[in-house]
Amino acid sequence: ERWAGWMLTIDLGGMSEDLIFDRRLLSSDDRDHIFQLTSMIMLHDTSPRPEQVRAARSLLGWSQQDLATRAGVAVSTVSDFERGQRSPVPNNALAIRRTLETAGIMFTETGVSHGIHWTFITERGMSTLVITFTPEATEPVIDFASIFGTVDLPKVSIDAIQCVTSELRSKVSDYVERHGGKSPHLFRLRKMLTDMPDKEFFLLLSTPPTSSAEQYHFEQVLRRLNHPQEQPLDDRMQVFGLLLAQYDLFAPRTDKRVDIGNARKADRICRFCGRTVKTGARFDKEAHAMPAALGNKYLKLTEECDVCNQYFGDEIEPTLVELLNIQRVFLGIEARGSLPVINFSGGSMFRDSSKDDKLMVVVSQKISKDASGVLTAQLGSGKPIVPQNFYRALSKIALSVIPEKELPALEKTARWVRYGESAGKPLPKIAAAVVMLPPDPSAQITLYIRKEAQPKLPHVVCEFRLGCYMYVYVLPFSERDEGDLIGFFEEEDFRQTFRHYAFVPSWSQHDYSGNQEIQVIQNITLQPLDRSN
Structure with missing residues (x-):
């Protein structure tokens, strides 16, 4: 008698999952009682943050008294929690969360949302669509x-x-024509289907995959549906199986606007200095999770204060850009709508934008050719750099995009990135290679985040890619790591877990521990194409 409403059955290859929609009887004068949606399989026992509770009440149109009554807690418990004065006891925190989830609220890394959440998995990626409603x-x-x-x-x-x-x-x-006026985000659904060819399969799930292994499973199901002529990909599981068992993968999109972090300025905490608006931080500047000079237009971080943003732009990121300048020109990476022109003491590099193919041009005062036809262009030195800042800049990118729940264990890492603390300690080497992958207009970052304690495997392994140039490194100083991770890339446990790196034959490892300014001499060697192969 207490439950009335709809039961939603999701059918997947003979398997089903049921969602109960709780629609309690509404009296005619109870105008503020929202249509309550219960997803019994989506309840989580972690405590929400104060700003999430405020945002959830705002979405539902509830007062603090409304929430307290429905959750069976004192109104002072809600008000004190939202003001940050005290945290409720675990039972009360769970009651508050479940009350809000019962009303259709979904808690996310960046805030809250309200409605029915659908996850679409296509061969182009995964996206979420929220269908909102009222009673x-x-x-x-x-x-x-x-x-x-x-x-x-x-x-x-x-x-x-x-x-x-x-x-x-x-x-x-x-x-979309009927409902897009009130929900403009529905137009993305129409565009998604417009961009897909006829007879292409996709998956529609009521909940997103709970792990990288589960996502990989769905992607393989989809692959077999769309490419039945291909052989089963069991051999891929032999390569990635142990990795997916030990790690979750996180790779933010760079082809559309993605804002990482809290949407409300008043509730933001800078990921690097820990300051808030209340303690004097400002969040007025638009912070890029990766430098715009590396082609990043869309991936932004809201939780980077203006002071930290200025510091990174002046002191840390220039080293990363300087050491990747030749790659930027070679790949034709555009930054803020223009192609880079790089000047050295003995030459320059640029793309000739007057030509349709934007041919790469190398200008050098010293060009030599040996007997085998190999050309060497000596460009000379560029701007002075601090080697450790290259590692700090790469780690700053990882800290910018990593899920918030991982940050407490990386507090020492953040202070090293921001303030140079622990700068005298040895750092693991960074592995680099050229990998023939499809080009992207922006740099890419992939994080492998360890699920459980494993003393011989790093907590966070990072894979940074600019075109065909790949860099693999770990986040140092994590509380979830044992030791300094020196030589991690050669450890047998790492090699057995990250087996796909063995398919790259040309890894080289570089030490970026130096914290003194140096000059780097840049040369380019051009080898004649062997047309006999």
Whole structure:
């Protein structure tokens, strides 16, 4: 008698999961009682943050008294928690969280959202779509279910395996026309299907994958659906199986706007100095998670204060850019709409933008050619750099994008990146290689985050890529690591876990521990193409 509403059945290859929609009986004068959605499989026992509770109440239109009454706690518990004066006892914190989740709130790394969350997995990646609703307007939910499943109230069934057809595109287009005015983000759904060819399969899930291993499983299911002629990829599991068992992968997108961190300035904590607005920090500047000079237009970090942003831009990131200048020109990486022109003491490099193919030009005062036809252009020195700042800049990128829950264990890392603390300690070497991967207009970052304690494996392994140039390094000084990680790349446990690196034959390792300013002499060697192969 207490529960009334819909049951949603998600069917995936004969397997189903049920979501109970709790719609308590509403009295005619109870206008502020929101339609309550319960996803029984999505309850988590971790405590929400004060700013998340405030944001959740705002989405629901609840007062502190409303939340306290529904959660069965004192209103002072809610008010003191939101002001940051005290944290509720675990039972009360759990009651507050479950009350908000029952009302349709989903807690995320960057805040909260309200509605039904759908995860789309295509061959181009994974994205989330939120279908919002009110008690008086449940049509968006019903219409969505009618497109991607069947509706027979009180039961709604959604098919997890979907296929693009002209009929599906037409239905989605009509759906967006009806509901896109109030929910503009629905237009992304129409564009996604427009960009996909007919007969391509995709997956529609009620919850996102809970681990990299689970995501990999879904991606392989999708791969087999779209490419049935290919042989099963069991050999890939032999390569990646141990890695996915030990690590979660995190690779933020760089092809569309992504803001990492808290949306509310008042609730932000700088990831590097720990200051807040209350303690004098300002968050007015737009901070890039990776330097714009490396092609990054869209990946931004909200939790980097203006003072830290200025420091990184003046003191740390110039070394990273300086040591990657030749790669930037070679790859044609655009920064803020223009191609780089790099000057050295004995020459320069640039792309000739007057030509359609934007040919790379190398100007040198000293060019020599040996008997085998190898050309060497001596460019001379560029700007002075501090080697350790290269490592600090790469680590700053990783700290900018890493999930917030990992930051407490990386406090020493953040202080080293920001203030140079522990600068005298030895650092692990950075492994570098040229890997023939498809080019991207922006640098890319992938993090491998260890799931459980494992003394012989690093807590966070980072993979930074600029075009075909790849750098593998670890975040030093993590509280979850034992030892200094010197020589990690050669350790047998690492090699057995990160087996895919063995397919790259030309790794070289470089020591960036030096914290004194040096000059780097840059030369370019051009070898004639062997046309006999």
